[in-house]
Amino acid sequence: MAASAPAKALDRKSLTGPALRTFFRIADAWRLTEGEQMQILGLDSRSTLQNWKRGAVSSISKDALERISYILGIYKGLHILLPKTADEWVRKPNKARLFGGRSALDRMVSGNVADLFVVRQYVDSQRG
Numbered sequence: 538m539a540a541s542a543p544a545k546a547l548d549r550k551s552l553t554g555p556a557l558r559t560f561f562r563i564a565d566a567w568r569l570t571e572g573e574q575m576q577i578l579g580l581d582s583r584s585t586l587q588n589w590k591r592g593a594v595s596s597i598s599k600d601a602l603e604r605i606s607y608i609l610g611i612y613k614g615l616h617i618l619l620p621k622t623a624d625e626w627v628r629k630p631n632k633a634r635l636f637g638g639r640s641a642l643d644r645m646v647s648g649n650v651a652d653l654f655v656v657r658q659y660v661d662s663q664r665g
Contacts, residue, residue, distance in 0.1 A: 550596040556605045557589050557597065563612045566624045567642070576646040577653070578604055600650065607653035611641075614660035635659060 564574050575586050578601055588594055615623035627642045635655060636644060644652045 549599065549602060552602060553594060553597045554592060556602055557592070557594070559609060560605045561590060563608055566612075567627050568624075569642075573642065573646050576648050577608060579648060579650065604650055604653055607650070607657045608645075610657045611645075611653075611660050614657070614664055618660070618663055633659065 560574075560578070569577070571583060571586060575581070575583065578586070578589075580586050580589075580601075589597070611627075612623070615626055619626055627645070628640050630636075630638050630640055632638065641656050641659075645656055
């Protein structure tokens with residue numbers, strides 16, 4: 538049975554704080570600029586990003602939660618695969634075909650949620 542619209546909104550509301558805190562911790566570990574954070578989150582407003590950093594938001598969109606979920610999966614997978622260099626990996630040039638010699642971060646900051654999905658799939662496939 539599908540959840541009702543208010544239940545889904547409540548779910549997003551309860552996930553918003555933990556999701557954002559986790560995202561911003563990962564952003565710090567990866568040394569993401571504000572511009573990179575905005576691209577990954579699908580934001581076009583720096584003030585929205587600042588509000589989110591301060592926790593001045595009650596609920597973020599389903600799209601933003603999905604994006605953060607992919608980032609969390611990438612982060613977790615990298616820390617399993619490369620415990621000592623996981624956070625540096627995202628910025629290093631990568632010879633894998635889907636990166637074409639560019640970094641995973643270059644792919645992730647395209648603004649497209651599909652690129653986050655593709656990077657997540659790649660990291661998961663490397664784990665086996």
